Amino acid sequence: MLSVKEAESIVLNLAQPLDSQRDVETVDLLAASGRILAAAVTGSLDFPYWDNSAMDGYAVRFADVENCSAEKPAVLEVVEEIPAGYQPQNTVQSGQAARIFTGAMMPAGADTVVMQEDTRCEGDRIFILVSPEKPQAFVRPGGAFYQAGTPLLTPGTVINAPEMAVLATAQCIQVPVYRRLRVAIFSTGDELVSPDEPLAPGKLVDSNQYALTVLLVQMGVEPIRLGIVPDNEDALNKAISRAVATADVVLSTGGVSVGDYDYVEKILADLGGKVQISSVAIKPGKPLTVAEFKRGEKNDDSPSLSSDCLYFGLPGNPVSALVCCWRFVVPALRKMSGLAADAWGPEFVKARCNAELRSPGRRETYVWGKLHLVAGVWEFEPASGSQNSANLINLANTSGLAVLPPTDTWIVPGEFVEVLKVSH
Ligand SMILES: Nc1nc2c(c(=O)[nH]1)N[C@H]1C(S)=C(S)[C@@H](COP(=O)(O)OP(=O)(O)OC[C@H]3O[C@@H](n4cnc5c(N)ncnc54)[C@H](O)[C@@H]3O)O[C@H]1N2
Ligand code: MOO
Numbered sequence: 001m002l003s004v005k006e007a008e009s010i011v012l013n014l015a016q017p018l019d020s021q022r023d024v025e026t027v028d029l030l031a032a033s034g035r036i037l038a039a040a041v042t043g044s045l046d047f048p049y050w051d052n053s054a055m056d057g058y059a060v061r062f063a064d065v066e067n068c069s070a071e072k073p074a075v076l077e078v079v080e081e082i083p084a085g086y087q088p089q090n091t092v093q094s095g096q097a098a099r100i101f102t103g104a105m106m107p108a109g110a111d112t113v114v115m116q117e118d119t120r121c122e123g124d125r126i127f128i129l130v131s132p133e134k135p136q137a138f139v140r141p142g143g144a145f146y147q148a149g150t151p152l153l154t155p156g157t158v159i160n161a162p163e164m165a166v167l168a169t170a171q172c173i174q175v176p177v178y179r180r181l182r183v184a185i186f187s188t189g190d191e192l193v194s195p196d197e198p199l200a201p202g203k204l205v206d207s208n209q210y211a212l213t214v215l216l217v218q219m220g221v222e223p224i225r226l227g228i229v230p231d232n233e234d235a236l237n238k239a240i241s242r243a244v245a246t247a248d249v250v251l252s253t254g255g256v257s258v259g260d261y262d263y264v265e266k267i268l269a270d271l272g273g274k275v276q277i278s279s280v281a282i283k284p285g286k287p288l289t290v291a292e293f294k295r296g297e298k299n300d301d302s303p304s305l306s307s308d309c310l311y312f313g314l315p316g317n318p319v320s321a322l323v324c325c326w327r328f329v330v331p332a333l334r335k336m337s338g339l340a341a342d343a344w345g346p347e348f349v350k351a352r353c354n355a356e357l358r359s360p361g362r363r364e365t366y367v368w369g370k371l372h373l374v375a376g377v378w379e380f381e382p383a384s385g386s387q388n389s390a391n392l393i394n395l396a397n398t399s400g401l402a403v404l405p406p407t408d409t410w411i412v413p414g415e416f417v418e419v420l421k422v423s424h
C-alpha cells in the first residue's frame, strides 16, 4: 500500500495543467469572475492615469505657500474650479490657486494641494493658513501606482473582486482565461437510488454524486453528471468508456474494494487505463484507485479535451469519497485548471485539539471536525458521534481534517496536530 505522501506525489505528477495556448478562451470582463487568468495582463495606461487631487481643497504652487501660517497666511486668487471628471482649462500662475475636489485632475502650474480645512475663503481670494509639508502634498501623481507596459496580473491568478477592479481600471474588457475543466462523475452500486426515488428495502440514496457535484461547482469546474451505474461489468464498461471520452477527469464512487462486485479496477485495465494507484494507507479512503488514460493527440471527437484523462475511482463510503477528494482530487484539479503553483494546496494548519483523538494506527488517519480561530490560535473540535466512513451525518459543517500519522494512535486534549483545511 502506498503512503499518503507517495500517492499525493503520483497524483500531482499525473495532473498536468491545461495548455496555455490551446485551452484558453477570451471572455467579457464580468464573465471572467472566478475564472483563472491564462496569460499575463499588461496595461496600456499609467495608474493614476494623471496627477490628481487626494483632497477637497485648493491646487497651489508650493513656492507660493511655503512657510505661511494662520498669522501670516498666503493669499491667492482662485482662477478656476475643477470638479472630478473635468479637464482644467487654465495654468495656475504664481499668486493663483484653483478650487479642486478629490479625484479631480491637477491643473498645469500647480504642484501641491492644500485641504480646505487649512484655508479661509473670502470672495475669490483664498487664505492658506497652514504650510504644506512638501511639494506634491495631497497630490496623487500619474503613474505612481502603476506604469503602463509593466506586468499587471500574472497567469494563474483567480479573478476575484480585487483582480476584477484591476482589470476594469486597466480597461481590459476581454480577458484570456483557462477553459473550465470537464469532470465526469458517476456512482456505482446496485443499491443506489436517487433522492427522489422510492426506497425499497436494502436500497440507499446516492449521496456521493450530489456531494461531488457541489465540490466541483464550488471549484469552478464543469461537472458532467452521468448518474448511477449498476454493479455489472457491461454497464460499467460502457459508463467508464463514455466518461473517459467526454471529460478531462473522471470521478466514480464505489466498486474499488475487494468485493465480488467491485469491478472498477479490472475495467479500467481492460479499457487500456494505466492503474497507478490501487490502495493508499489512508483512513478513510484505503481503496482509492487512480488510473491514467492516454488519449494521444487530440482527435475530432474530443477537440476541447486535454490529451490524457485522469481517472479517480473513489471509495463508495461517503466520508471516504470526500476525504479522498479533499486530500488528492482537489489539489490535482487546482493544478490542472491552471492555477499558480502556490494555490494548489492542500493547506494544513497546526491546531490545538479540544478533545482527544484516537486512531487504530497503520494508516494515516483523518478525523473530521471543525476548525476555529480562538485568540489567534487554531483550535480543532472533532465531530461528535461516530467517526465512521459510512456516517455522513456528522460530516455536516466539517471545516478541517486532523491528521494522525500511522504511528500516532492517541492525541490528548490540548495537543497540537496538523489539520487539513477544507472549504466550508
Ligand atoms: N474485505 C474487505 N472489505 C472492505 C475493505 C477491505 O479492505 N477488505 N475495505 C473497506 C473500505 S476501507 C472501504 S472504504 C469500502 C470501499 O468500498 P467500495 O469502494 O468497493 O464501495 P462499495 O462497496 O461500492 O460501497 C461501500 C459503501 O458505500 C456505500 N455507497 C456506495 N456508493 C454510494 C453512494 N453513491 N452514495 C452513498 N453511499 C454509497 C455502499 O452502499 C457501501 O455501504 O470497502 C470496505 N470493504
Ligand atoms: O478506508 Mo474505508 O475508506 O475505511 O471506509
Ligand SMILES: [Mg+2]
Residues within 6 Å of the ligand: 254, 255, 256, 257, 258, 259, 261, 262, 316
Ligand atoms: Mg465494495
